[in-house]
Amino acid sequence: MANRFSLKPAKGFCSLLTRGVTIAKKDARVYYLKPQIFGFGILIPAFVYLSFSLGREVPLDLLIPGLVGMVSLFGASSVEAISIPIEKQTETYELLQTAPISTATIVFGKGLAGSAFGIILSLLTATVAVALSGAQVGSPFLFVIAVIVGAFAFSAFGMAVASAVKDMPTANMSLTALRLPMIFISGVFTPIQALPLPLRVISYLTPLTYLVDALQEALISPGIAFWLDLIAMVIWLIALQALAVVVLNKKTQL
Amino acid sequence: MENAIEVANLTKQYGDVTAVDGMSFTVTAGEFFGLLGPNGAGKTTTIRMLTGLTRPTSGSAKITGRDCVKEPVAVKQRIGVVSEVSNLYNEMSAWDNLMFIGELYGVGKQTRTDRVKQLLEAFQLYERRHDRLAGYSKGMKRRVRIAAALIHHPDVLFLDEPTSGLDVQSSRMIRSLVRQLNKDGMTIFLTTHYIDEADQFCERVAIMKQGRIVAEGPPEKLKATLQGEHVVEVAFVGDCSGLEELLRADQTVNEVTKQADKYHIHTTNPGGVIREIVQFATANRLEIMSVNTGRPSLEDVFMKYTGLNAVQVERMEQLRAVKAGRQHG
Numbered sequence: 001m002a003n004r005f006s007l008k009p010a011k012g013f014c015s016l017l018t019r020g021v022t023i024a025k026k027d028a029r030v031y032y033l034k035p036q037i038f039g040f041g042i043l044i045p046a047f048v049y050l051s052f053s054l055g056r057e058v059p060l061d062l063l064i065p066g067l068v069g070m071v072s073l074f075g076a077s078s079v080e081a082i083s084i085p086i087e088k089q090t091e092t093y094e095l096l097q098t099a100p101i102s103t104a105t106i107v108f109g110k111g112l113a114g115s116a117f118g119i120i121l122s123l124l125t126a127t128v129a130v131a132l133s134g135a136q137v138g139s140p141f142l143f144v145i146a147v148i149v150g151a152f153a154f155s156a157f158g159m160a161v162a163s164a165v166k167d168m169p170t171a172n173m174s175l176t177a178l179r180l181p182m183i184f185i186s187g188v189f190t191p192i193q194a195l196p197l198p199l200r201v202i203s204y205l206t207p208l209t210y211l212v213d214a215l216q217e218a219l220i221s222p223g224i225a226f227w228l229d230l231i232a233m234v235i236w237l238i239a240l241q242a243l244a245v246v247v248l249n250k251k252t253q254l
Numbered sequence: 255m256e257n258a259i260e261v262a263n264l265t266k267q268y269g270d271v272t273a274v275d276g277m278s279f280t281v282t283a284g285e286f287f288g289l290l291g292p293n294g295a296g297k298t299t300t301i302r303m304l305t306g307l308t309r310p311t312s313g314s315a316k317i318t319g320r321d322c323v324k325e326p327v328a329v330k331q332r333i334g335v336v337s338e339v340s341n342l343y344n345e346m347s348a349w350d351n352l353m354f355i356g357e358l359y360g361v362g363k364q365t366r367t368d369r370v371k372q373l374l375e376a377f378q379l380y381e382r383r384h385d386r387l388a389g390y391s392k393g394m395k396r397r398v399r400i401a402a403a404l405i406h407h408p409d410v411l412f413l414d415e416p417t418s419g420l421d422v423q424s425s426r427m428i429r430s431l432v433r434q435l436n437k438d439g440m441t442i443f444l445t446t447h448y449i450d451e452a453d454q455f456c457e458r459v460a461i462m463k464q465g466r467i468v469a470e471g472p473p474e475k476l477k478a479t480l481q482g483e484h485v486v487e488v489a490f491v492g493d494c495s496g497l498e499e500l501l502r503a504d505q506t507v508n509e510v511t512k513q514a515d516k517y518h519i520h521t522t523n524p525g526g527v528i529r530e531i532v533q534f535a536t537a538n539r540l541e542i543m544s545v546n547t548g549r550p551s552l553e554d555v556f557m558k559y560t561g562l563n564a565v566q567v568e569r570m571e572q573l574r575a576v577k578a579g580r581q582h583g
Contacts, residue, residue: 015360022357030345091341095402098305099358100330252307 016108019101023109024116031083032117040172041078042121045070048180052189064129065215066188068147071125073179073208076118076151077158080110081171084162084248093252107159107244114155115148122147135219142226143218146233150211153233156240157207163247187212207236257316258283258410258441259304264313266299266465273299275465276313281443281458283318283409286436288452289445291462292560297445298338300462301414304443305335318409331359334403338415340395344388348379348398351387352405359406366405373401376431393424400428410441417451429455453552461559468559473552480550480558483508484524487548488531489516491541497534504530515543520554 031037049067087093096106123144130137137143161178162171183189185199186208192200203209214229259281266274274296281287291297302308304315306326315322317329342351349370356366374380377397387395396416403411413432417425433455436442446452452459453473460470469476490497497517501510506523521527524547535542 019358019360022354026343026346026354029350030343090344091337091339092343094307094337095341095355096358097307098330098333098335099355100327100360101358102327 015101016105019099019105020109020112023096023106024112027079027083027110027113028116031079031086031113034082036082036168036172037078037117040081040176041075041117044176045074048183062187062191062216064126064133064135065212065219067129068122068126068215069150069186069208069212070183070188072118072122072147072150072211073154073157073182075121076114076154077161077175077179079114079117080155080158080162081175082168083110083113084159085165085168085171088252089167097252103245103249104241107156107241107248111152111155111159111241111244114158115151118151118154119148122151137219138221139218142222143215146211146214146218146226146230149230149233149237150207150214153207153211153237153240156237156244159244160240160247163244163251182206182208185209187216207233210236256283257281258285258318259287259443260314260316260319261300261304262314264300264303264315265311266296266303266308267311272465274303274310277462277465277467278313279460279467279470281410281441283441284436284439286442286455286457287444288456288459289443289462290447290449290452290459290556294464295462295560296465297462298414299465301412301443301445305333305412306330331406332409334406334408334411336400336403336411336413336416338418340392340399342387342395342399342402345386347384347386348374348390348401349383351398352402355402356405361406369405369407370401373404377401378427391424393420393427396420396424396428400431404435408440410443411435413442413444413446415446416444417446417448449551449553449556459552461556463560469555473555476555477550477552480554482522483520483550483554484522485548485550485554486519486521486524486527486531487516487544487546488519489543490535491543494534494538494540496538497531500530500534501527520550 049070053063053067084093087096097103126143126147129135158175161175165171165174185195185203186192186206187203188208192203192209192213195203210229210232214226214233217223217226217229257280259279261280262278264274264277265272277296277300289297289300299308303310304317304322306322306329309323318332320328320332322329343354346354352370352373353366356370361369371380374383377400379394379397379401382390382394387398390398400413400416411432416428416432420428429451432442432444436455442455444452444456456473458470458472459476460467461476462468469479494517498510498512501507501517501519504521504527506526507519507521509518509520511518519527528545528547531542531545534540
């Protein structure tokens with residue numbers, strides 16, 4: 001009962017990468033233009049930022065990392081908040097489940113689509129902010145690296161939350177409920193050193209803190225703290241992607 | 255002959271509820287196999303376990319010799335799955351949907367392009383290949399869904415209610431294509447509420463009730479289990495109240511049901527029953543429109559083993575069609 005034509009084997013890292021990219025390309029086509037992405041991924045962070053920064057004297061080394069970090073958080077996590085519940089609702093998730101790929105590949109592919117969206121938005125925001133303010137970026141290369149790793153961590157964050165809930169409104173509400181407090185304790189508007197001790201401790205438990213700090217480092221002069229921030233974001237990324245795989249398996253393989 | 259599907263003591267429990275209870279059966283390679291049963295019998299759970307969507311609580315299931323739990327990716331590479339819902343991306347065209355699925359299955363680009371063209375032509379969708387699925391009719395979407403399940407040329411095709419809620423033309427086309435696939439050597443595993451469909455196509459059927467297989471075999475063999483039973487079908491012009499009570503009093507009559515304007519009488523003595531009907535019609539000055547006698551159908555077998563009567567079966571099919579219409583509309 002051999003197949004009439006040969007299929008590329010669906011094993012290992014190569015499969016994770018190639019089939020993941022296939023899913024990411026499809027997600028970009030299907031979900032990037034959904035109005036909810038515009039609302040939750042672009043409008044909300046823009047309004048929040050303007051509400052809290054207009055009329056305040058914010059130094060450039062705080063303004064640009066905070067703004068870019070927030071755009072990355074909302075942008076990268078919004079795609080999954082839309083795509084996972086829609087796919088579960090329309091049962092297209094079952095289409096992916098019956099394909100010869102693992103749940104890790106689905107999570108990786110969907111995460112890639114969210115990350116790419118977050119990276120594009122963040123880099124556009126950074127370019128405009130730098131051009132308008134005339135700020136100097138100490139290491140543009142490391143700035144971009146931090147944006148990429150941060151976007152991957154935030155898309156995994158969006159995936160873990162969206163995997164656990166039933167529908168799109170719940171996914172967006174849950175994510176907003178987590179993202180809003182996160183931006184107030186992660187150095188976006190106020191330096192972490194200025195926060196009371198309990199909030200300072202909590203701030204180190206959010207991935208946004210590490211992205212904002214890494215971007216500040218890249219903006220001035222990256223040192224060891226930049227690499228520690230990067231490691232912290234990678235740990236968050238791996239932990240949240242693993243959590244998303246476990247939750248999706250638990251919720252969908254009933 | 256080689257087995258395409260081997261299921262042994264397959265069980266699925268949800269808390270205290272046993273959805274599938276120690277099910278065992280085999281399907282040989284190239285066979286057209288049907289799984290029948292009323293709602294809640296465990297058909298969907300069975301198909302979900304065989305296609306890797308649900309983990310069994312215990313027991314084993316193998317597809318072309320590969321274990322569904324231990325080697326899920328290898329199993330999925332060899333099966334095609336058509337779920338009851340046409341779950342494709344409405345935002346994309348038929349062409350792009352099929353190309354995406356082909357890429358997901360690891361079909362090389364040139365082969366994929368040729369295969370997608372071939373499938374869309376076979377399903378009479380090539381002319382509209384670049385239209386978004388959102389503008390397709392229910393029947394067209396189902397055809398694309400079946401084409402998507404065939405993109406990698408699977409050894410075994412699982413079809414869950416493939417013609418449910420479709421118009422006659424689409425149903426006919428799908429049946430004809432599926433029959434051709436089976437003739438070409440593909441193993442077909444069908445679940446359906448349309449018992450006539452199973453009777454017409456399946457070489458072997460299994461009837462499920464409350465998570466267990468209660469009857470299994472070729473349709474003709476199952477019909478033969480209702481030994482000595484005949485069906486008399488009669489239609490009258492005018493009011494024939496009292497006939498049902500009269501027939502029920504007859505020791506040779508096993509069941510009387512009314513479907514539309516006809517009475518279906520299951521009896522071991524068709525001649526005696528016809529005489530009784532004629533006497534009743536004469537005494538009540540009723541005109542008999544038609545009388546037919548026949549052997550029991552697969553529906554009769556289904557009714558016997560599931561405990562459902564013909565009216566319930568008919569209602570079940572109607573509800574199914576309405577439900578499918580809502581889902582796909």
